[in-house]
Amino acid sequence: MQPAARLSAKLHRKVCLVLTEDAVLAEELLARKRLGDQIVGRLSEKALLVRPGQLELILDELKKMGHTPQVVGK
Secondary structure (H helix, E strand, O other): OOOOOOOOOOOOOOOEEEEOOOHHHHHHHHHOHHHHOOEEEEOOOOEEEEOOOOHHHHHHHHHHOOOOOOOOOO
8 A cells, every 4th residue: 555645735824715606707806907916816716815905905896896795704
């Protein structure tokens, strides 16, 4: 039996993520200039990593788009 492969992992605290209901909405958010500049990475087709300190800007822009974002753990 071969030993299990070791994986390197980092744990980050106080990270802001945008979790969308579908991949199409995530693409729409990335395409918007004001939001796209604040998103530093895409973790999955529906999860976006937001630049630190940009929560309010992201919330405001989502509301302007007609969404009702839910904030968890603020």
